[in-house]
Amino acid sequence: MDMTDHPAKIVQVADVVKTYQQGSVAVHALRGVSLSVEKGEFTALAGPSGSGKTTLLNIIGGLDKADAGEITVDGNRFNEMRDSDLARLRLYKIGFVFQSYNLIPVLSAVENVEYVMLLQGISRKERRDRSRAILDDVELSGKYDRRPHELSGGQQQRVAVARAIVSNPAIVLADEPTANLDSETGRGLLEMMREMNVSKSVTFIFSTHDRMVMEYARRLVRIRDGQVADDILK
Amino acid sequence: MHTALAWRNIWRNPRRTAVILAAIIIGVWAMIFLGSLMRGMAGGMVKNAIDTLTGHIQIHQKGYRSDPAIEYTMTDPEPVLSDLDAILPPGxxxxxxxxxxxxxxxxxxxxGVAFVGIDPETEPLVSFIGPETLIEGRYLQKDDSNAILVGKALLEKFETHLGYKLVxxxxxxxxxxxxxxxxxTGVFDAEMAAAEKGFVFVNRSAAQKMLKMGRGLSEIAIVLPDREKVPATAEILKQKLPDHYEVHTWQELLSAIAGYLEIFDGFMLLWYLIIFIAMGFGIVNTILMAVFERMREFGVLKALGMRPWWIVRGVLTESCLLLLLGMAAGNLLSxxxxxxxSHAGGIDLSAFAAGIEYSGVSRIVLPVLNRQDLVTANLVVFFLGLLISLYPAIKAARFTPVQAMTHI
Incomplete structure (x- = not known):
């Protein structure tokens, strides 16, 4: 596959292989996956449990390392990067939304959103202003100071989305973002993310096995047995 | 915000925080308070020894120290005595x-007793004997020729009473x-029973007359206003006094106690370390527990772009806050x-350990707070506390985000 940097291609994955060892059994999570995602896409990686979609998402996010293949995100080749470089890339270029929200329980909604900017060294006032603005965008005005346990699942996931996009990352990776939400809340969240995708040109890549998420996606990449089975642009 | 986060994290599990704080508080208290009692005991031992007719410096006829017999009397001490005021520091x-x-x-x-002839006016300035230590009868007067002061313990041992004769x-x-x-004519009460049994006091002129010493003296005891001035003053005395006199400092006269004091600081440090080791296991265990409980969260933070060093710093900030809190409370308690x-008058050890006075330790032990001990104890707790917290902190930082997030 041609891995020449292309400004429009925000993610390029070529022939990625990942094998886990579970006891004495080798589990082939990814068997030579290749994929390109362009800026502004709203892509779903779909497949049943164990298909390798979360592994692929983790590898694109630099959370896990591939055994073979090449990964480039926003022009950064992972093969040439150290752990600290990957951490820096995640901090500035990649936003994450997790299935179980993973907010920091002792921080309020606004502080959770601020935290990434704190790590980036942004001033207190700017942090606070941007966090409040983004929370307003995800319809959480007036809930700035609530701790995660004082918010519903849907609200927590909105805070997680706000945290993921507040520092204008190149991509947002969302691992089954609606899995813990009821369908109505999940739909609201998807609409909100789609709105962010359109209005702020944020690139989203989801992993999901939820039919509703697949319907919302503008591109659907089906993963089966560690390989790309299908790639549909709607 | 890092500090605020650390502060909130330590109160996530108040019971666990209370346990770790209790360990630090008790540890700091044991170091400082029990250390002050040890310091008080050592200080009391030195004070007793100095008060029990040693003084800070003694002047004798050469040879007296190795054989304290009447042959080594200072037969003509007047020239020395008249020079002392000029030589010794004021006070x-x-x-x-x-x-x-x-x-x-x-x-x-x-x-057998030490038979001591004293000047009733000057002796109370340099030793324990004086009107204040008398519990019965009266103190010696200048013209007393038959009067003798005995200790309470000797009086009891001899089954005698005030007004009776002693040969x-x-x-x-x-x-x-x-x-x-x-x-x-008088019965005295000393800090140590050994002094009550071992010394009897008469007027110096009466002793000189009985022992046919003329105006001779066995020793001159000196007490300086500041113990720190002892070596320099002793050196001056050695230079200025004639060769047939010898000058000894209290450290030379009480070599066992002086040696003990020299290694005392080492004992204190050892004491701190022993307490810290006991406390340290508790700290490491509890922080390790807290870290493992939050492993998933550390994974999230790493996924968000937090570097391993920042996680180490976060855990160390939490330890630092716990240590500072524990130390503040421990110091206050101590x-x-x-x-x-001190206001209750100290601890009376005689009830716990009969015969303790023979080791030179006071029956009443008063705590003595030494600034250096206070600083050392706090430094040991703080820096060793942070050092051992590095272990759970590094453990937290070493997990990869995926490992940490899948940690159960």
Missing amino acids: SDWAGRVRVHAMANNARHSA LMAQDADREVASRAFRI LGSIFLL
Whole structure:
């Protein structure tokens, strides 16, 4: 596959292989996956449990390392990067939304959103202003100071989305973002993310096995047995 | 915000935080308060020894120290005595004594004692004996020729009473056995029972007359206003006094105690380390538990772009806050305990350990707070506390985000 940097291609994955060892059994999570995602896409990686979609998402996010293949995100080749470089890339270029929200329980909604900017060294006032603005965008005005346990699942996931996009990352990776939400809340969240995708040109890549998420996606990449089975642009 | 996050994290599990704080508080208290008692015991031991007729510096006839016999009397001490005020630092006190071994007898008992002839006016300035230590009768007067002061313990041992006679026998300057009876006019109470049994005091002129010493003295005891000035003053005395005199500091006279004091700081540090080791296991265990509980969260933070070093810093900030809180409370508790015990008059150890006074330790132990001990104890807790917290902190930082997020 041609891995020449292309400004429009925000993610390029070529022939990625990942094998886990579970006891004495080798589990082939990814068997030579290749994929390109362009800026502004709203892509779903779909497949049943164990298909390798979360592994692929983790590898694109630099959370896990591939055994073979090449990964480039926003022009950064992972093969040439150290752990600290990957951490820096995640901090500035990649936003994450997790299935179980993973907010920091002792921080309020606004502080959770601020935290990434704190790590980036942004001033207190700017942090606070941007966090409040983004929370307003995800319809959480007036809930700035609530701790995660004082918010519903849907609200927590909105805070997680706000945290993921507040520092204008190149991509947002969302691992089954609606899995813990009821369908109505999940739909609201998807609409909100789609709105962010359109209005702020944020690139989203989801992993999901939820039919509703697949319907919302503008591109659907089906993963089966560690390989790309299908790639549909709607 | 890092500090605020650390502060909130430590209160996530208040019970666990209370346990770790209790461990630090008790540890700091044990270090400082019990350390102050040890310091008080050591200080009391030195004070007792100095008060028990040692003083800070003593002047003798050459040879007296190795053989404290009447032959080594300072036969003409007047020139020395008249120079002392000029040589010694302002505020110093001194007293000349006659001091020989003697046998005390009454109708029922006899015992060896130190027979001491004192100047009733100057002696209280340099040793424990004086009007304040008398519990019965009266103190010596300038013209008393028959009066003798005995200790409470000797009085009980001899089954005698105030006003009764006590016969003393000792070798005089002519190497003859001198013997005469004195009447018990006062009974003193000393810090140590050994002093009550071991010393009897008469007027210096009476002792000189009985022992045919003329105006001779056995020793001159000096107490300086500041113990730190002892070495320099002793050096000056050695240079200025004639060669047939010898000058000894209290460290030379009480070499065992001086040696003990030299290694005392080492003991204190060892004491701190032993307590810290016990406390340290608790700290590491509890922080490790807290870290493992939040492993998933560390994974999230790493996924968000937090570098391993920042995770180490976060865990260390939490330890730092716990240590500072524990140390503040531990210091307050220690200072409060020391204050209360000082005002309550100290701890009377005689009830716990009979015969403790023979080791030179006071029956009443008062805590002594030494600034250096306070600083050392706090530094040991703080820096070793942070050092051992590095282990759970590094453990938290080493997990990869995926490992950490899948950690159960």
